[in-house]
Amino acid sequence: MTRFLITQSPKTLLNEFKIKIKEKKFKPSLELQRLLNKFRSGKKEGKYILYKKYGKFFLGQLPKNRGEKIIISNELFFSNLVEAEIFVFKKRLNEHNRLFR
């Protein structure tokens, strides 16, 4: 469910994200921010998180209920936050492809 469609292509937005996420102060365009608001909202269950251990960021997903274990991938990890953000952004682009014309 969404109330808007994105006018720019996923590729254009990905390119913008890749550049701006590296900046000290992340200031996306209005359209990119709108897309990010969609990506970053949503229910708790299955939400992507990063688990930091030994200087690495492991991709994980929140469970539905309190008390349940957070699912953390042993294989998907990143050496820095920018890499992780870009990976999750791409993943979410695929998951939300209906937002695009």
Next chain:
Amino acid sequence: MNIIGYLDKFSYKSGEIVNCKVSSILNKDYKVEFLQIIQGDVHPKAPGYKVKKIKLNCFNKKVFKGRKQNLRSGSYAKINIKNKITTNCLTLSFNFFPTLIKDEAQVIFSSNDKKNNIKIYTKKNSLYLQYQNSILLLSESFGFFNWNYLKLKFHKNYLYTYLKFADKEFKTKNKFSIWQILYNHIYFGCSFKQETQQFFNGKLSGVKIIDHSKNTKLLDFDFSIKIDSQSIFDLGKNKFIGKLFNHPTRGIKGPKNSLDIRDWTKNPEEYDAIHFHEDDITDAKWKTDFSFKVPNNIKSAVYCLRLYTDIHNEFFIPLVILPKSNSKNKVAFLFPSVSYLAYANNRIGIDVPETELVTNRLIEINDHDLFMQENPSLGYSFYDVHNDNSGVYYSSRKRPIIDFQPKFIAKLGGKDSNVWQFNADTHILGWFNHFKQDYDVITDHDLQKHGLSIIKKYKAIVTGTHPEYYSLKMLDTLQSYINKGGRLMYLGGNGFYWRISFDKNDHSIIECRKSEGGIRAHPPKSGEYHASTTGEYTGLWRNNNRPPNLLVGVGMVSQGFDYSASYHRTKLSFDKKFEFIFKHIPKKKKFGNFGLSGHGAAGLELDSINYLLGTPENTHLLAYSKDHSDIYLLAPEEMLDPAPGLGGTENEKIQSNVVIHQNKNFGGFFSVGSIAWAGSMAWNKYNNEISKITFNVLKSFISKKKFLPEN
């Protein structure tokens, strides 16, 4: 994490005994260190984690025997009865309001002794009675999120059940023989089998037992009596007094709803309900594992006990050592213990999906979060809801608090350090240390207990980064301190925002109901705006005739947790009379474009001047911020009529203000109106303009009779 623990107090005097409760989860033996906390932020760009080990013989190389102590949440009432009550014709009745459906039993009423037990419970959508091992289905349905009235008449060998909810009524008759329904112990909200269990999530009211053979009330509990206590009273023949455990919610509406008097102190008879939760916890009731005496020769500071089983498994328990009465220090750091309690075990990263939205970055978690996720019995903060989605109103020191530790990484603390509350405040402790500034430490709890007498001797009081939660006495004390010539350095944002109440019988427990409006995770129900512990009207101090602007010149306007901004100096700030503030600072229009909390000094939560809300005259605006993103939105209490342009890129109200004020008694305040300020103080190992500005003010506050030429 395999070791946790707690103390039941925040502060201690020299010579006082500290009792530490520990759970070594894998029963591993552990060691203890006593450390002074100087700087707890472990981010690589931070000034460096710094503690000072205090040698205490009691901990020297000693290995403590580890044992696991269980965390058991769940609120309930217990009544002990001495005399045996038997009858063959009696009626048990009560009103109940279930708030959570579960596959497991949730016991509303039970009674037991060593051999016998009886309980009435919900399971899924049905209601049951169990006597010994016999289970009887009382009703296949009940009103969920609705008041139900249940009457069970035990007569000869039959049980007559009457259940009413909404406009539905059910009557049944079953062959069911019970000789006795009250045993040595009665429980409301749980059952007992070796330990309390099967907790009820919901409200209960008016528990009565009538003996028809003698036409007497064997039991008649009226929860409207002494709502501000943890006792319940029986108006029946036996006058039993029951005890509540783990603070179920009181001061809430019962099934009666006839009058429109929305205050339990004026209309207690309609507030005759108690809301039990399986996840309430205000006293973990652990046994003490070790005790020690606070040495006499120790200075006032923030310390902690470091418990560790190995280098990877450690747990810190902060505590404050109070100054001696003859302390000559001119500065006191006001340790915001109440705000630490408000955020205790906050689950915002693991329970609240919107956290990623308000930070505009992926949520980072670590082992602390995993532990909190897997151990909800730790209890919650004022930002969390119970499992039945009702708001958390009580928070207690008497349990392990995971986010009250040095090294703790939070969620809302901005890019880089991401520290919050206690660990963010260690940026200020490190700043004192950097400037070799002597200071004492006083906690909120001491302010509540002793009032003005404990702070009046100090030339200046320095707050933490986020002193958000205040009681009336705490607020009165600070206001009185300033009025009488004291100087307050408010080095944070969103301060003095919510009104809290202390449990009168136990100051380790506080209550907060977020009435009317404000930035809040959950609202109290209409008509339930008065604190159960004191009867005080709750909510924002702004709605209680005491906006923070009155005390410190500025008040909350906005929050956002992506990046922080720099400050722009006002023309006024270049006036000669403010030179002492900017001494040795380059004369430029902007400052503070750096920091550990979002790369700017103005950020996270912002306060600004508002004369309509009581900012004192002659409050001088020295600097303001403006470069905020649209992640920053106007606080709801600032938004009377929703209109476009609520974000930081458009709305001019969204700014932090740095202000200074001197009153006629030469007291006053310096307020920065930003949580991120201290993160900038700590930037570049405290060698920067924000750090210097702050120290310039402190130096002047403690050394000058007047810090401004005129008021």
